[in-house]
Amino acid sequence: MMSYFSDIGNVCWFLEPQLSDAIKRLHHTVGNAVSEDRYVVVGTGSTQLCQAALYALASPGAGVAEADPISVVCAAPHYSSYQEVTDFLRSGLYKWAGDAYDFDKDGPYIEIVTSPNNPDGAIREAVVNRKEGKLIHDLAYYWPQYTPITRPADYDIMLFTFSKSTGHAGSRIGWALVKDKVVARKMIKFIEVSSIGVSKESQLRAAKILGVVIEGCQHSASENFFEYSQCLMAERWEKLRDVVKKSQIFSLPKYPQEWCNFTSKYVESHPAFAWLKCKEDTNCEGLLKAHKVLTRGGERFGVGKEYARISLLSQGEDFNQFLERLSGIKTTEQGIRTT
Amino acid sequence: MMSYFSDIGNVCWFLEPQLSDAIKRLHHTVGNAVSEDRYVVVGTGSTQLCQAALYALASPGAGVAEADPISVVCAAPHYSSYQEVTDFLRSGLYKWAGDAYDFDKDGPYIEIVTSPNNPDGAIREAVVNRKEGKLIHDLAYYWPQYTPITRPADYDIMLFTFSKSTGHAGSRIGWALVKDKVVARKMIKFIEVSSIGVSKESQLRAAKILGVVIEGCQHSASENFFEYSQCLMAERWEKLRDVVKKSQIFSLPKYPQEWCNFTSKYVESHPAFAWLKCKEDTNCEGLLKAHKVLTRGGERFGVGKEYARISLLSQGEDFNQFLERLSGIKTTEQGIRTT
Numbered sequence: 001m002m003s004y005f006s007d008i009g010n011v012c013w014f015l016e017p018q019l020s021d022a023i024k025r026l027h028h029t030v031g032n033a034v035s036e037d038r039y040v041v042v043g044t045g046s047t048q049l050c051q052a053a054l055y056a057l058a059s060p061g062a063g064v065a066e067a068d069p070i071s072v073v074c075a076a077p078h079y080s081s082y083q084e085v086t087d088f089l090r091s092g093l094y095k096w097a098g099d100a101y102d103f104d105k106d107g108p109y110i111e112i113v114t115s116p117n118n119p120d121g122a123i124r125e126a127v128v129n130r131k132e133g134k135l136i137h138d139l140a141y142y143w144p145q146y147t148p149i150t151r152p153a154d155y156d157i158m159l160f161t162f163s164k165s166t167g168h169a170g171s172r173i174g175w176a177l178v179k180d181k182v183v184a185r186k187m188i189k190f191i192e193v194s195s196i197g198v199s200k201e202s203q204l205r206a207a208k209i210l211g212v213v214i215e216g217c218q219h220s221a222s223e224n225f226f227e228y229s230q231c232l233m234a235e236r237w238e239k240l241r242d243v244v245k246k247s248q249i250f251s252l253p254k255y256p257q258e259w260c261n262f263t264s265k266y267v268e269s270h271p272a273f274a275w276l277k278c279k280e281d282t283n284c285e286g287l288l289k290a291h292k293v294l295t296r297g298g299e300r301f302g303v304g305k306e307y308a309r310i311s312l313l314s315q316g317e318d319f320n321q322f323l324e325r326l327s328g329i330k331t332t333e334q335g336i337r338t339t
Numbered sequence: 340m341m342s343y344f345s346d347i348g349n350v351c352w353f354l355e356p357q358l359s360d361a362i363k364r365l366h367h368t369v370g371n372a373v374s375e376d377r378y379v380v381v382g383t384g385s386t387q388l389c390q391a392a393l394y395a396l397a398s399p400g401a402g403v404a405e406a407d408p409i410s411v412v413c414a415a416p417h418y419s420s421y422q423e424v425t426d427f428l429r430s431g432l433y434k435w436a437g438d439a440y441d442f443d444k445d446g447p448y449i450e451i452v453t454s455p456n457n458p459d460g461a462i463r464e465a466v467v468n469r470k471e472g473k474l475i476h477d478l479a480y481y482w483p484q485y486t487p488i489t490r491p492a493d494y495d496i497m498l499f500t501f502s503k504s505t506g507h508a509g510s511r512i513g514w515a516l517v518k519d520k521v522v523a524r525k526m527i528k529f530i531e532v533s534s535i536g537v538s539k540e541s542q543l544r545a546a547k548i549l550g551v552v553i554e555g556c557q558h559s560a561s562e563n564f565f566e567y568s569q570c571l572m573a574e575r576w577e578k579l580r581d582v583v584k585k586s587q588i589f590s591l592p593k594y595p596q597e598w599c600n601f602t603s604k605y606v607e608s609h610p611a612f613a614w615l616k617c618k619e620d621t622n623c624e625g626l627l628k629a630h631k632v633l634t635r636g637g638e639r640f641g642v643g644k645e646y647a648r649i650s651l652l653s654q655g656e657d658f659n660q661f662l663e664r665l666s667g668i669k670t671t672e673q674g675i676r677t678t
Contacts, residue, residue: 001507001509001510002506002507002508002509003508003509004502004508004509006509044383044511044534044537044538045534045535047532047533047534047535048533048534051533055427055428081532084532085532085533088394088529088532089394089428089430089431089432090430090431090432091428091429091430091431092428092429092430092431093428093429163343167341168340168341169341169342169343169535170340170341170342170343170345170536170538170539170540171340171538171539171540172383172534172535172536172537172538172539173538190427193386193420193423193424193427194386194387194390194424194533195383195384195386195387195511195534196384196386196508196511197509197511198383198511198538199383199509199510199511199512199537199538199540199541200509200510200511200541201509201510201538201540201541201544202538202539202540202541205540
């Protein structure tokens with residue numbers, strides 16, 4: 001465990017074999033992604049892997065003209081960090097180009113497809129769909145507790161993270177499943193240059209925990225982490241929808257019922273975030289903040305301020321307090337409208 | 340341990356308090372750096388922290404004109420990765436400008452000062468010394484096993500790493516001691532955007548191991564990690580110098596004897612790397628490779644191919660085999676001269 005190296009026979013030389021095995025077994029068990037014949041690349045969270053993927057798709061030799069940075073787009077509302085992650089070093093390789101729906105520049109581009117989407121939980125496909133496009137699929141939330149597993153995803157670059165699959169954010173473990181060896185090599189190069197690999201302690205603990213989760217999936221529902229979590233999220237969403245229904249200010253997206261291959265039943269999505277919409281012209285984040293509910297406003301996600309994103313993954317007591325505070329917000333509120 | 344957060348009251352909100360304490364106690368015990376009233380910033384190895392420091396010193400609001408990337412220099416021979424780390428994303432914030440001795444551009448610049456130096460073990464100070472310069476001190480090797488501890492270092496940004504202090508490279512833990520709060524905040528921002536913090540498993544294990552090392556320093560030499568390691572490195576260097584002395588091809592740098600405040604004796608440096616010089620015009624890396632000794636050639640460090648860097652931190656058996664192979668290289672070798 002003291003060395004930089006984990007497995008010098010593997011393209012991803014800093015990946016612990018136990019973690020690689022656990023990841024492949026987990027996807028096989030859950031049925032949410034094709035992991036056979038894919039390169040597993042481990043990262044310091046999927047945040048680092050997203051940057052590794054941008055680097056891999058935009059770096060010299062990727063077939064991109066070297067003069068201009070390649071455009072990076074994502075359909076709005078999109079995860080608020082993509083823009084910052086893309087632009088914070090003012091890279092000459094890639095550059096944030098905003099909402100994929102508005103993208104009309106000729107030439108190569110990278111589209112990030114987040115499905116289920118952060119912030120609104122929608123199931124998504126690429127929207128630009130041009131020949132010169134390269135795709136990164138961020139599937140952080142494609143797990144049974146959040147959404148029905150309708151098929152094994154099978155894309156060129158798929159990103160997952162320990163923080164959203166089981167909740168272990170502090171371990172900073174993400175992984176990518178990559179089809180193409182050249183792309184995988186470049187992603188690995190990025191992680192080599194930016195941090196010389198990934199914590200072994202975290203990798204080994206993640207392997208152990210994922211092993212326990214996989215083992216639980218063979219047993220009854222009460223021992224099955226994903227079934228348990230699916231029920232928990234369904235309960236929270238039911239309570240939340242009750243409160244929102246009674247309010248005359250807020251609304252929530254609707255999700256279709258779909259067959260979940262993992263739990264063998266029809267379920268609808270129960271996303272990790274509530275994507276709350278206020279009546280027109282209301283500053284949703286401001287309104288909620290005035291009632292001591294901290295959210296992230298729609299403008300951070302490339303849409304209007306009538307939207308706000310709220311985490312539903314808090315501790316039980318915090319969640320109940322959130323519902324209570326939300327129930328207390330009445331239509332007579334005028335103070336912060338359009339401010 | 341599941342949360343992203345470690346200590347929300349700390350500027351560095353992802354730093355485990357136990358690790359922060361252990362780091363400060365370690366520097367106090369060893370006497371190699373002033374850590375009181377300094378901000379501790381943890382990173383995924385000091386590689387990530389070096390980038391965080393570049394970002395902090397070059398990013399908007401750092402007083403740098405936004406049009407041009409700031410020049411980053413380091414006196415040659417310099418650590419082979421600085422250039423790659425600086426340039427791999429073609430940042431518009433900073434740009435590698437090579438050997439600090441050759442730097443003659445007006446305006447702001449960043450100088451990385453590595454002391455003891457990688458690859459040649461020299462004790463260094465900044466060389467450009469102009470008002471508009473900002474300094475990053477990479478003190479990865481400023482520990483008693485490598486060099487006498489002559490005084491507590493006291494610079495604006497000092498980088499250290501678990502991998503070189505105790506050898507735990509696989510944990511990917513580095514830390515910076517930072518004087519200025521604004522700079523510390525920007526470094527923390529960099530780590531937030533690039534990896535949303537640092538593995539907690541690694542931080543907690545590092546805290547535990549550093550605690551054991553500190554505890555050992557109170558006891559007899561045999562239990563004192565740094566004294567033990569200083570003896571081990573002295574032994575290796577003695578053997579290496581014997582072999583090199585007998586060769587008619589190689590030479591090594593000489594280091595002065597200095598008083599080590601930590602071990603209370605006169606010692607010379609015993610660097611982690613041997614910086615071998617071959618007779619003029621010899622390709623040192625090639626010559627050694629032909630004798631099954633893998634090194635990194637001088638050109639990677641910004642100097643001539645008559646130099647090569649060899650790690651002296653291998654396992655005992657490997658080290659002895661290296662010495663044996665080195666002894667076998669005779670002056671009659673002509674095959675790869677000047678190739």
